[in-house]
Amino acid sequence: MATLERVDVQALSPARLTPVIGAERSARFEAVAAVGRGLLAGRTVLNVNSTATGGGVAEMLTSLLAYVRGAGIDTQWDVIEGNPEFFKITKRLHNHLYNSPGDGGALSSSERAHYEATLADNVPALLEDVRPRDIVLLHDPQTAGLAARVKEAGATVVWRCHIGVDYMNEHAELGWEFLRPYLEPVDAFVFSRAQFAPPWLDRTRLHVIPPSIDPFSAKNEPMTPDDVVVALQYVGIIDGGGHQPLATFTRRDGSPGRIDRHVDILQTGPAPPADAPLVMQASRWDSMKDMAGVMTAFSEYVTAQEVHLVLAGPSVAGVTDDPEGAMILHDCMDTWRKLPARSRRRIHLACVPMTDSDEAATIVNALQRHSTIVTQKSIAEGFGLTVAEAMWKTRPVVASAVGGISDQIVSGVHGILIDDPHDLGSFGEALNRLLDDGAYAKQLAESGHQRAINEFLGDRHLEQYANLFAQLES
Numbered sequence: 001m002a003t004l005e006r007v008d009v010q011a012l013s014p015a016r017l018t019p020v021i022g023a024e025r026s027a028r029f030e031a032v033a034a035v036g037r038g039l040l041a042g043r044t045v046l047n048v049n050s051t052a053t054g055g056g057v058a059e060m061l062t063s064l065l066a067y068v069r070g071a072g073i074d075t076q077w078d079v080i081e082g083n084p085e086f087f088k089i090t091k092r093l094h095n096h097l098y099n100s101p102g103d104g105g106a107l108s109s110s111e112r113a114h115y116e117a118t119l120a121d122n123v124p125a126l127l128e129d130v131r132p133r134d135i136v137l138l139h140d141p142q143t144a145g146l147a148a149r150v151k152e153a154g155a156t157v158v159w160r161c162h163i164g165v166d167y168m169n170e171h172a173e174l175g176w177e178f179l180r181p182y183l184e185p186v187d188a189f190v191f192s193r194a195q196f197a198p199p200w201l202d203r204t205r206l207h208v209i210p211p212s213i214d215p216f217s218a219k220n221e222p223m224t225p226d227d228v229v230v231a232l233q234y235v236g237i238i239d240g241g242g243h244q245p246l247a248t249f250t251r252r253d254g255s256p257g258r259i260d261r262h263v264d265i266l267q268t269g270p271a272p273p274a275d276a277p278l279v280m281q282a283s284r285w286d287s288m289k290d291m292a293g294v295m296t297a298f299s300e301y302v303t304a305q306e307v308h309l310v311l312a313g314p315s316v317a318g319v320t321d322d323p324e325g326a327m328i329l330h331d332c333m334d335t336w337r338k339l340p341a342r343s344r345r346r347i348h349l350a351c352v353p354m355t356d357s358d359e360a361a362t363i364v365n366a367l368q369r370h371s372t373i374v375t376q377k378s379i380a381e382g383f384g385l386t387v388a389e390a391m392w393k394t395r396p397v398v399a400s401a402v403g404g405i406s407d408q409i410v411s412g413v414h415g416i417l418i419d420d421p422h423d424l425g426s427f428g429e430a431l432n433r434l435l436d437d438g439a440y441a442k443q444l445a446e447s448g449h450q451r452a453i454n455e456f457l458g459d460r461h462l463e464q465y466a467n468l469f470a471q472l473e474s
């Protein structure tokens, strides 16, 4: 029998958001929360996914659930236990839903049998946490196969899929056929974008709710420019010798933390100087994020010698449900080694230690804030939390016009979108445009910041959940 990880969920008062969203919006949220408390009295909203750290879902649940608790609604978070073969299959499934064959392996009866057996192993522990009338939110393909058993226990089952493509090819169709039998008992489906739902999915059960970010988490909390430089110099991402002052941050529980670890960096020569313009992408080492494409485009098109590129991803040992990470990192390192020496000098690959999630978040926070341009050159993307984070931090974004990113940014207004994610020339051109025209970059970044406040914060997100739960009751 598998052991579930029960993630510690804090309680944060949603009133914390008031300085950002204003009194009126805050009062409206409190009214929604009051209705939610009535609706969910004596019930638990249980979230189930496959990792407590690494990637957007874990990032988002950590903050969002704390606000739910802070609003007086009981919520819990369980992480299922998998095994390497299970995560190989679910990563394949993940890639298929992004129109890609992934590792090229099959999704046939033996994969189905392994998927079902692994989930069946998790059922006894999971059902200890499920009572009739609870709402169970199953996240992503890894947990879809639990729906029937949770439903039998008398709970309402919502399946939230964070990934997808606008136009499915044969790989996505195969991935969806794999999942289809598990989805029948589901009461409601949540997607970040309506187009991501497969054509056969019952539209009456379909709800669109995009993700959100927390402006006060260690990932997004304000940092002064001095703190940013101190943190990045300490971890080794930017150059700066001598005695290092302490780089501190606020932990999720409010206690002070200190950066103790260094980032693992592949580079020739010194790290970028503190005043060098920096292009940066922070992503999991995943083929859909196309870190290698960012590198190649930067090398070929951004010729100004003072500009540096940092590609940052989690240390590959840190993300348990992503077996592809090490391989993609090695591919990136290979691409890097083949670049001309003049490019290698300006391109830095960084692996952020994940042992302490608040520390890791602070490092990414500093890196995003220090960047002249943040990129998200994804081949496919459900919703780019990295894009929302950069917009919140008033950084100009260059990203691919794929999936959820097309909803996040209006190109030329909140950032620049590249229509074809494989078009390195247009990507490089957009970087040069923003590097050359600081006033335009600033204008995009400022309207991006405003959009992040209007659309990407937790009150909007939780209000949509409250509406969904109310509909499920009616």
Ligand code: UDP
Pocket (backbone or CB within 6 Å): 054, 055, 056, 057, 059, 219, 282, 283, 284, 312, 313, 314, 315, 352, 360, 361, 364, 383, 384, 385, 386, 387, 389
């Ligand atoms: N991230 C991180 N460390 C890294 C790279 C990324 O903490 O080294 C975070 C990033 O800041 C964002 C999340 O991981 O919060 C990625 O979410 P996104 O929606 O962009 O992509 P996903 O990983 O879910 O596909």
